[in-house]
Amino acid sequence: MKLDQVINLHDLQTMARQRLPRMAFDFIEGGADDELGLRNNREAFERWRMLPRFMVDVGQRDVSVELFGRRYSTPVGISPMGLAGMFRPGADAMFAEAAARHNIPYIMSGASNESLETAARIAPDHAWFQLYRTLDEGINEHLVGRVRDAGISTLVLTVDVVVNSNRERNRRNGFLRPFKLTPSIALQALLHPRWTLDYLRSGGHPMMQNWQPYAAAGAKADDVADMFGKLTPASNNTWHSLEKLRRWWPRKLLVKGVLHPDDARQAVALGADGLIISNHGSRQLDRTVSSLEMLPEIHAAVPDTPLILDSGVRRGSDIVLARCLGARFALCGRPMMYSVAAAGSAGVGRAIGILNNEVDKVIAQLGCPRFEDLSMDYLRRA
Numbered sequence: 001m002k003l004d005q006v007i008n009l010h011d012l013q014t015m016a017r018q019r020l021p022r023m024a025f026d027f028i029e030g031g032a033d034d035e036l037g038l039r040n041n042r043e044a045f046e047r048w049r050m051l052p053r054f055m056v057d058v059g060q061r062d063v064s065v066e067l068f069g070r071r072y073s074t075p076v077g078i079s080p081m082g083l084a085g086m087f088r089p090g091a092d093a094m095f096a097e098a099a100a101r102h103n104i105p106y107i108m109s110g111a112s113n114e115s116l117e118t119a120a121r122i123a124p125d126h127a128w129f130q131l132y133r134t135l136d137e138g139i140n141e142h143l144v145g146r147v148r149d150a151g152i153s154t155l156v157l158t159v160d161v162v163v164n165s166n167r168e169r170n171r172r173n174g175f176l177r178p179f180k181l182t183p184s185i186a187l188q189a190l191l192h193p194r195w196t197l198d199y200l201r202s203g204g205h206p207m208m209q210n211w212q213p214y215a216a217a218g219a220k221a222d223d224v225a226d227m228f229g230k231l232t233p234a235s236n237n238t239w240h241s242l243e244k245l246r247r248w249w250p251r252k253l254l255v256k257g258v259l260h261p262d263d264a265r266q267a268v269a270l271g272a273d274g275l276i277i278s279n280h281g282s283r284q285l286d287r288t289v290s291s292l293e294m295l296p297e298i299h300a301a302v303p304d305t306p307l308i309l310d311s312g313v314r315r316g317s318d319i320v321l322a323r324c325l326g327a328r329f330a331l332c333g334r335p336m337m338y339s340v341a342a343a344g345s346a347g348v349g350r351a352i353g354i355l356n357n358e359v360d361k362v363i364a365q366l367g368c369p370r371f372e373d374l375s376m377d378y379l380r381r382a
């Protein structure tokens, strides 16, 4: 499949599947344990039906959204995703470039390959940064200082990775550290020569550039990844960690991974400016509730706080649904990684364009010409 044949996000997944070795595709696609949560994340969207209104002039429509003092062209951003450079060299920079071009936010992962300074240079108004708190408080504070000095507007603290989860696809495929080249991995590489050539030409495993300064001089990509693996996940996170971060960080602060309404209240009480309602794309706790299920309760708990819905978004209609249930904005994860793996920055642009067109068509069909005016009035339970 070629990029000009792509008509929806599923096609980008197909393209990525063709280009990537199985273990790389599986790393992106996989969930935890039995992967029940992957299905649950989709089923949550399927439990709602849309109730259109007619005889409304929808000749002029507006899908843009105001968020933290900025108007974005489409109500979706790119979820933070680590290791993107593995799937296409320079992928983080491509995300930043596509986000700036299409005027949407891109959240650089705390486990990215490119540096946060690079993202800020490419997309000064669109790159946000996601922080994984580490066990080393000195590094945490220093990193937050770098994000501030780079001029980044928004810091996202991910709270839902308390231990490394059980991802069985990675264990079976050998997508683990330390990496061992097995005959089956070598065969996969041979069967996907375009990916393999890119990987070899760019020097193999990409460096986690944000972490390089904290490693010994001359540390290689593997050494830096090992160091990161020792420092994270920080299983000792508490609300005090958020309080401290609030003191260090002067600009917009979001908490990602909130699912319980009481956690939402607490995060807001401690100074979070917004919340990303997410179950990490069901990559952590397999039997967790879906983020969409919890959205109405969380909206009721913190009605004045901007909520961003993440996990399971695959269609513009999903974003419309999330808006009706109380979200201001949405994030999209895996499909964005597939798009960059499949076709670089142009692929990401295509994914954004598809979601924009789908949202636009759905609000027209609902008889609600402004995305921001959507409400529960347009929904009924299936």
Ligand SMILES: Cc1cc2nc3c(=O)[nH]c(=O)nc-3n(C[C@H](O)[C@H](O)[C@H](O)COP(=O)(O)O)c2cc1C
Pocket (backbone or CB within 6 Å): 027, 028, 029, 041, 079, 080, 081, 082, 083, 109, 110, 111, 112, 130, 158, 256, 278, 279, 280, 281, 282, 283, 310, 311, 312, 313, 331, 332, 333, 334, 335, 337
């Ligand atoms: C390959 C991959 C890497 C990810 N890395 C991170 C990360 O570094 N930090 C983070 O907060 N979330 C990470 N996530 C979770 C995403 O930010 C997001 O919550 C999830 O992908 C949303 O679900 P979706 O893929 O169904 O859209 C990652 C997800 C994927 C697929």
